[in-house]
Amino acid sequence: MREGFRQELKELKAEVVSIGRRCVEQTVLSVRSLVEGDPDLAATVVAGDDEVDQRTLAVEEHALEVMATQFPVARDLRLLHSLTYIAWHLERMGDLAVNIANSARRTASRRGPQTLSDLIQAQGNLVHRVLEACLEALEKNDLDLARKLPDLDEPIDHLYKQFFRELARLQDEEDIEWASSMIVAARCLERIADNAVDIGERMQYMLTGTFEATGESAER
Amino acid sequence: MTDKLASQDPGDVLSAGADKFTVDGLDFFYGAFNALSGIDVRIKEHAVTAFIGPSGCGKSTFLRCLNRMNDLIPGTRCEGKVRLDGHDVYGPGVDPADLRRRVGMIFQQPNPFPMTIYDNVAYGPRLHGMRKRADLDAVVEESLKRANVWKEVKDILGRGGLTLSGGQQQRLCIARVLAVEPEVLLMDEPCSAIDPTSVQKVEDLMAELKDRITIVIVTHNMQQAARVSDYTAFFLQELAGEAAHLIEFDRTATLFTTPRDRRTEDYITGRFG
Numbered sequence: 001m002r003e004g005f006r007q008e009l010k011e012l013k014a015e016v017v018s019i020g021r022r023c024v025e026q027t028v029l030s031v032r033s034l035v036e037g038d039p040d041l042a043a044t045v046v047a048g049d050d051e052v053d054q055r056t057l058a059v060e061e062h063a064l065e066v067m068a069t070q071f072p073v074a075r076d077l078r079l080l081h082s083l084t085y086i087a088w089h090l091e092r093m094g095d096l097a098v099n100i101a102n103s104a105r106r107t108a109s110r111r112g113p114q115t116l117s118d119l120i121q122a123q124g125n126l127v128h129r130v131l132e133a134c135l136e137a138l139e140k141n142d143l144d145l146a147r148k149l150p151d152l153d154e155p156i157d158h159l160y161k162q163f164f165r166e167l168a169r170l171q172d173e174e175d176i177e178w179a180s181s182m183i184v185a186a187r188c189l190e191r192i193a194d195n196a197v198d199i200g201e202r203m204q205y206m207l208t209g210t211f212e213a214t215g216e217s218a219e220r
Numbered sequence: 221m222t223d224k225l226a227s228q229d230p231g232d233v234l235s236a237g238a239d240k241f242t243v244d245g246l247d248f249f250y251g252a253f254n255a256l257s258g259i260d261v262r263i264k265e266h267a268v269t270a271f272i273g274p275s276g277c278g279k280s281t282f283l284r285c286l287n288r289m290n291d292l293i294p295g296t297r298c299e300g301k302v303r304l305d306g307h308d309v310y311g312p313g314v315d316p317a318d319l320r321r322r323v324g325m326i327f328q329q330p331n332p333f334p335m336t337i338y339d340n341v342a343y344g345p346r347l348h349g350m351r352k353r354a355d356l357d358a359v360v361e362e363s364l365k366r367a368n369v370w371k372e373v374k375d376i377l378g379r380g381g382l383t384l385s386g387g388q389q390q391r392l393c394i395a396r397v398l399a400v401e402p403e404v405l406l407m408d409e410p411c412s413a414i415d416p417t418s419v420q421k422v423e424d425l426m427a428e429l430k431d432r433i434t435i436v437i438v439t440h441n442m443q444q445a446a447r448v449s450d451y452t453a454f455f456l457q458e459l460a461g462e463a464a465h466l467i468e469f470d471r472t473a474t475l476f477t478t479p480r481d482r483r484t485e486d487y488i489t490g491r492f493g
Contacts, residue, residue, distance in 0.1 A: 074477065
């Protein structure tokens with residue numbers, strides 16, 4: 001019975017990592033749709049969110065079933081509990097990628113200053129790096145890497161501030177609505193990275209049994 | 221031995237509440253065989269403490285050290301200190317019978333006396349000099365109520381105790397112990413031979429009794445330990461033929477979520493044993 005239980009835990013964790021990869025893809029595509037002004041690509045991201053929602057819900061249901069039937073304790077209990085939280089963070093990331101894609105749809109036919117587009121792309125690249133590190137840490141139970149996530153997140157926050165400085169330089173003739181959509185997108189990217197940092201904190205509890213809150217919570 | 225106990229920090233875990241039992245450096249021997257070694261533990265008053273561990277890990281042996289039940293087994297001896305309310309239970313002048321009245325015991329197999337339900341419960345009080353029928357009636361009713369079996373037997377008190385179901389017999393035995401007002405109840409796998417409904421009733425009564433009594437339970441059922449106890453002690457004999465040790469002692473919620481010792485973790489998650 002315990003072997004079957006352990007196999008279930010493995011599969012559940014692999015599914016969470018797989019959902020994480022899907023969220024990375026959604027994030028990358030949403031940024032591309034925004035920077036390239038591609039409404040079709042943005043629509044693909046929006047349509048793809050249902051899958052993320054369904055899969056994260058299935059993880060939660062499965063984790064509850066395992067808790068109810070297998071009476072997990074210690075690291076098994078912490079794993080299941082943490083996977084449920086991590087799935088929730090991934091679901092939030094998926095929603096934020098949809099918000100970025102919606103910004104792309106609203107602004108597809110318009111263009112603004114290249115500097116802001118470049119900043120969004122740069123921020124997207126940094127977020128991509130945090131997400132990859134987050135998933136690698138989760139997949140390999142790499143506590144050191146999980147603890148490094150706040151450091152990887154820091155330049156994203158700096159870039160977000162730089163974004164506002166660039167906005168302040170906009171001239172009257174610039175498209176303010178376009179710029180507003182960029183602000184929304186930049187904020188969403190920053191929060192996607194915060195969710196990744198929160199996942200790292202959850203992982204620390206999962207692996208050590210103690211909470212080591214480090215970075216800014218995505219929910220603050 | 222130091223490393224065996226390195227994971228526990230009794231001072232930290234046991235800083236709150238009064239100690240009913242304090243055990244220091246306990247070793248127990250069956251003849252030449254050192255069955256338990258270096259046991260240091262504090263049993264909290266008015267709490268439920270569970271002993272868990274694989275078969276042969278010495279948890280029942282240790283339980284029996286607490287009220288000197290092992291004295292009845294020839295060739296056994298105990299070293300170290302076991303104190304009840306600060307007094308050495310193995311000290312000179314201690315009457316084991318009086319100790320066992322203060323520290324009652326429930327066994328795996330229910331063992332009612334071959335007499336009526338009423339007389340089973342009244343047996344102890346009568347032995348201690350209670351004679352008035354009204355007093356005995358009151359003690360019998362109160363004890364059966366506290367043991368969660370009154371409703372089932374109140375109309376058949378004159379029937380033989382052995383005619384009851386196994387689960388009812390076990391609760392009758394608990395009532396028999398409670399009738400002499402013990403301070404501590406030692407329970408050696410009290411639920412392993414009874415039906416699920418009775419298990420529930422025994423677990424419920426443990427929660428109710430701990431306001432007035434200190435309870436120590438040995439159980440093979442880890443879910444039961446997690447459900448009913450406030451503190452849990454994990455015992456382990458790592459190699460056959462060697463002494464068993466207390467590996468970890470902690471609040472139950474802590475031990476079952478974040479055990480400090482890898483051996484505890486492996487045992488409670490079913491990775492060995």
